[in-house]
Amino acid sequence: MASSSWQKSSYSGNANDCVEVRTADGLVELRESDEGDVIVRTTPVKFAKFLQGVKAGEFDHFADLAN
Secondary structure, three states: OOEOOOEEOHHHOOOOOOEEEEEEOOEEEEEEOOEEEEEEEEOHHHHHHHHHHHHOOOOHHHHHHHO
């Protein structure tokens, strides 16, 4: 299994509760740093569309539900 190193957002600082991402076998993998054995896999195209949605505010209403 060819994979890259886990990367975390520069916004996370030194915190251990962040989302990490890497590529593996042509897929994008995501995990929470504190739950490293749970990995979500998706295609690069679907991940790019998800990021576009985040940047466009498509999921902002979920933040309101958490408060």
